[in-house]
Amino acid sequence: MKIGIDLGGTTMSVGVVSDKNEIIAKKEIETICSDGADKIIERMSQLVQQVMNQVDKTQISHIGIGCPGMLDRSAGRVLYSNNLGWENIEISEKIRQIFKIPVYIENDANCAALGEYIVGSGKDVNTMIMITLGTGIGGGIIIDNKLYRGKSGNSNILGHMLMVSDGLLCTCGRKGCWEAYASGSALIRMANQKAEECKESELSKYKELDHSLNGKNIFLAIHNGDKAACQVFEQYIAYVAEGITDIVNIFEPQMIVIGGGISQQGEFMLNPIRQLVEKNVYCGLDAMPIITTSCLGNDAGIIGASCLNEY
Ligand SMILES: [Zn+2]
Structure with missing residues (x-):
């Protein structure tokens, strides 16, 4: 034990x-x-x-x-x-x-x-990358059954690869990191902005009723088909998929495991992500990994x- x-x-x-x-x-x-x-x-x-x-x-x-x-x-x-x-x-x-x-x-x-690699979603593969979409974006890289740590031992900073040159300020001090566009916090920021722009939207109503937007009420609006919320979701998923496409192009892992609160959306988020990655991945379908959610949670x-x- x-x-x-x-x-x-x-x-x-x-x-x-x-x-x-x-x-x-x-x-x-x-x-x-x-x-x-x-x-x-x-x-x-x-x-x-x-x-x-x-x-x-x-x-x-x-x-x-x-x-x-x-x-x-x-x-x-x-x-x-x-x-x-x-x-x-x-x-x-x-x-x-x-x-x-x-x-x-x-x-x-x-x-x-x-x-996840030992007993969870990745238990049957030997090269797997996990990304956790939470307050920031965390990541872990398993290559050929080994945890990849890099030279300093702290190489797993996947969330801080560049998405937009001179873009939004990231918590790390650099501008335009993937984390600033595709973390759970980024989704909430985007939804808040949309709620301000579209006062008639369900998003805007929830913002007023609940005093703030969070993963729960944002996804409620999305599942109810609120146009403003669906636009936010589409944009957010595009950002998530852009980063995953880069990761797939670099590593060609057998599996990408998505964790964090948003992963509870399961196939609802996985399907559009898979479609976008499939469309853009450099080496085509042969390079396409299994894209799934974590199964062990905390x-x-x-x-x-x-x-x-x-x-
Ligand atoms: Zn950063």
């Missing part, structure tokens, strides 16, 4: 994972970033202790932690994490001293990709983190 931890800016989840990569015990709490790194690491240890108490803890071989941000894996440090508000925070050694077993850390998006990060000793 092993422990997998998914440390996010909003919640942290800790699970005991069996040798067959099934979660057998799990606990989740709020991260509360404003408490600072020491408190968060302390609460994480308590949570690990609690799940360990539910099993025979002598059988637990190691702990894997998925963290957002840039990491120094060999030093077990988070170099910089915008989401957590951390800079140069040692994490592995602190946890190792408490539990006296090996501790591994990895970027959270890589852990989610690993989880558990992917826990399972992936628990397997870091092997990848």
Whole structure:
């Protein structure tokens, strides 16, 4: 058995994972970033202790932690994490001293990709790229059964490839990144703009009634056939597909797995994405990967983190 931890800016989840990569015990709490790194690491240890108490803890071989941000894996440090508000925070050694077993850390998006590759949507392929459409765009690249990390170990910044030269300002400081056009936040921004332009639209009504637009009311308007909302959806899907086409052209993976809240739309979003990628992919249909959604949800990060000793 092993422990997998998914440390996010909003919640942290800790699970005991069996040798067959099934979660057998799990606990989740709020991260509360404003408490600072020491408190968060302390609460994480308590949570690990609690799940360990539910099993025979002598059988637990190691702990894997998925963290957002840039990491120094060999030093077990988070170099910089915008989401957590951390800079140069040692994490592995602190946890190792408490539990006296090996501790591994990895970027959270890589852990989610690993989880999907090991037991989720990608379990039957050996080259797979996962993209997570959330507040930003996260990504993880598996090539020939290995997690691809690049020279610095932090190469999975798929969301920050350029979509529009001198375009919208991205959270990274550069202008025109894919993330600024195809993340979940970008969809909400586009819908808000449309609601302002089309005062008679259902989008505009929801914006007023619910005081803000979110994934739920935007997709309600889309499914109800609201013209303004459907235009936003069409534009958004085009941006998502443009980025995926570039990824397919570069890597020719066997599979693209889409995660994040929007992936709950399933075939409704996958079909138009597939059509656009098929139309534009450089090497034609022979290069076309399976494009699907993640099937493990939040558990992917826990399972992936628990397997870091092997990848
Ligand atoms: Zn960027």
